[in-house]
Amino acid sequence: MRVLLDVNESFRIALSAIRANKARGVLTTLGIIIGIVAVITTMTAFNGMKNAFREGFSSIGSDVLYVSRMPWVIMNDFFLYRNRPPLELAEAERLELSLEGRAIVNPTMNTRRSIQFNAARMDGIPIIGTTEKQQAISSTVPQIGRFLMANDVRLRKRVAVIGVEIRDLLFSGANPINKKIRIGSYWYRVIGVMEKQGGTTFGGPNFDRQIYIPISSFVKSFGGARGTDVSIAVKAPSQEAVEDLEYELIGEMRKIRQLRPSEADNFTINKLDTLMGAFNQTMGIMILLGLIVTGIALFVGGIGVMNIMFVSVTERTREIGIRKAIGAKNFSILLQFLFESAIICLLGGMIGIVLATILTSVINANVMPASVSVPILAIAILLSLLVGVLAGFVPAYKGARLNPIEALRYE
Amino acid sequence: MSASIPKLDNTMASTLAIRDVVKTYTMGAETIHALRGVTLDIDRNEYVAIMGPSGSGKSTLMNVIGCLDVPTSGTYSLEGEMVADKTESELADIRNRLIGFVFQTFNLIPRANILHNVELPLIYGGVSRAERRRLAEQALVRVGLQDRMTHKPNELSGGQRQRVAIARALVFNPSILLADEPTGNLDSKTGDEIMRMFDELHSSGQTIIVVTHEDYIAQHALRTIFLKDGMIETDRRQAKIQGLGAAG
Secondary structure, three states, X not given: OHHHHHHHHHHHHHHHHHHHOHHHHHHHOHHHHHHHHHHHHHHHHHHHHHHHXXXXXXXXXXXXXXXXXXXXXXXXXXXXXXXXXXXXXXXXHHHHHHOOOOOEEEEEEEEEEEEEEOOEEEEEEEEEEEOOOHHHHOOOXXXXXXXOOHHHHHOOOOEEEEOHHHHHHHOOOOOOOOOEEEEOOEEEEEEEEEOOOOOOOOOOOOHHHOEEEEHHHHHHHHOOOOOOOEEEEEEOOOHHHHHHHHHHHHHHHHHHOOOOOOXXXXXXXXXXXXXXXXXXXXXXXXXXXXXXXXXXXXXHHHHHHHHHHHHHHXXXXXXXHHHHHOOOOHHHXXXXXXXXXXXXXXXXXXXXXXXXXXXXXXXXXXXXXXXXXXXXXXXXXXXXXXXXXHHHHHHHHHHHOOOHHHHHHOO | OHHHOOOOOOOXXXXXXXXXXXXXXXXXXXXXXXXXXXXXXXXXXOEEEEEOOOOOOHHHHHHHHOOOOOOOEEEEEEOOEEHHHXXXXXXXXXXXXXXXXXXXXXXOOOOOOXXXXXXXXXXXXXXXXXXXXXXXXXXXXXXXXXHHOOOOHHXXXXXXXXHHHHHHXXXXXXXXXXXXXXXXXXXXXXXXXXXXXXXXXXXXXXXXXXXXXXXXXXXXXXXXXXXXXXXXXXXXXXXXXXXXXOOO
């Protein structure tokens, strides 16, 4: 009850003190404002990048495991992987057989070729040999035409499903269905155009700029020559089964490759998490930098607030004396000044939030999708409050400890 | 809780009992003997003036009586409470409940309005909002400022400010009204008004201690204690001088 009254009174005093020195209050908060803008933009940018990344790799699917020769992300030790045998189509078939009914297995091969339609030509386009099961693994569907079907694969048809950017660039937006394009030195008939997938901001492959053809035709056209590696996508029946599936895959692959227990795996199970891990590691460094900037700004801001609070305490020495004479305890005085510095910092935090929101919408419009989220705002507010309390404590304590007689005598 | 502090209790003889109080300060290498053994009793509803030249120790005595300071040696009991043993926080409580200060320079909080200034002791005493408002208004009515409640101190004349200070001092119904040169910053006419208000408060039962160096202020009191060199030189009771008292 008494503490509540104290809080109420402290709040009232703090507000009137800040109102009496508006310009000073705002100037003082500059450091806090910069700090809060820094923390919000760092976190918002991080979230934006994370979302962009997720979006960019959404077609990979988090319930899909990829058996490949190499890990997707090789931090070092490239030589450890260099001598591994490539995955073969036959291995994919055996894997499919052993997992039958438990998971969807889709082998893919890929290469890069030049493509041509009339005079239009594009170089280095990823050509992906796959099967009709691609559709079960990736969520994307053709926007016009159809995807590959079992027959196309079985009969080694020279048909192609193209990405939306290829349609735009090669056909200038005209309807490409049933048109023949040259892939490398082979003619393929376009049977479908995939819907737009987008999200290539952060180094992911551009899914809108690739071509799917039947894997059987791929082998025939571009060969099972060495170096054209097979990657096997395996989709778990559910998200929960992914972990078990990974162990099972390792076991099956070791069986297929007849590895002895002493031998290490000569293949890798890749998954979205692997990429996320690498991404998070990179982002971690960026966040760290952002937080250092934030920390410095808030520290400097906090020192500014502390300085102003010392001024405020000194200015109001006599008031402290009066309050003590009529019964204020040290704690009440402490609370009064703590509130003042907390409110100054909160004010800075609020201004920072407004500025950061504006900045975020500019980023959103021009750089990448970004939006300020509630938890980030909550962190910003808590942070500014914390700085206020920490910065205000020493001056407030000094004020609270003043001797009432000397304080009353102060001119 | 403040329940441990006894309120007015008529069975006690002395409101205030000071025994052999010594107060010494060290200022650098120098030791200042501000009080050199003061013994003093003040009863309920006494009207006491404490006088003396500067350096006589009257300010120190006032600080001790007002519980702003504790004696170096000797004892001081106020309403039966031994002040010397108290912690800072307990002293704050005693000041809050038992002492009403009136200062020469009024000492109002400039940014707070009159009502809030008068409510302050009640806020620090933990009184609820509604009760606070009622008591503060009552005190302001007593000093005749009920229609200035929303004004800021700087919108009032010196005499009015001092009346606000008196209302603030009285709002918690203190044992002692302790005034330090209450008319020192006022012209003589306004000063007279303030002193007449003190006289009225005394007639209504308030114990009053006024620290002053002005004879005509001291003449309002019924007892004058004269300090010199940190000791009581004279302590005499006097009859009320005609024409000063029963005004209003």
